């Protein structure tokens with residue numbers, strides 16, 4: 001079964017495009033920064049082309065799709081193993097709690113813990129899958145970025161975006177959609193009644209809203 005080189009190259013190209021598409025789709029679903037994806041894909045394709053160069057086809061120079069598929073799989077597997085050695089994302093630290101907003105009620109605090117503390121506190125609970133790259137990178141970046149915007153565990157210090165708390169609850173932009181995807185973090189799904197209560201309480205909490213809301 002010999003095929004003309006142009007068909008072959010189209011199939012190979014299709015595999016490359018499919019690999020990129022799957023990587024980007026997965027990244028969007030789990031909230032992985034696209035810069036990480038570019039790096040991962042570069043590693044996968046570099047390893048695949050290295051494999052192709054080290055083990056050239058014996059019959060002809062054309063790149064057969066079946067060979068390319070094996071080399072691509074080699075690239076994916078080696079990349080997946082090697083990235084586990086990268087330290088970023090492995091430190092699951094929770095610095096000391098130095099101050100919290102003046103919550104109106106303990107129920108308010110409970111709701112904030114359920115929906116927001118996974119990224120905006122020093123009481124982050126790291127799931128088991130937070131130990132596996134590249135998911136660990138995604139989680140580390142969410143927590144780093146979340147804490148840098150507002151950390152409800154360091155409320156003794158100024159928090160840049162604390163006053164947007166009411167706004168994100170009103171517009172439903174927090175927690176981010178990826179947080180509760182695939183049945184994860186069901187505790188963060190507040191009922192309409194819980195959300196309405198939380199919004200009332202946040203309005204009454206100093207520093208969590210600004211005059212425009």
Ligand code: HEC
Nearest residue numbers: 115116118119142145146149161164165168174175176179
């Ligand atoms: C999965 C982690 C995660 C969870 C859970 C989460 N956030 Fe965020 N939050 C982020 C990240 C990342 C950003 C910065 C990027 C952005 O704005 O989308 C952010 C930004 C914010 C900002 C600043 C946004 C702005 O427009 O000023 C506020 C305020 C905020 N979050 C509040 C909340 C509240 C309140 C909850 C709970 C209802 C919550 N977040 C849940 C990750 C999270």
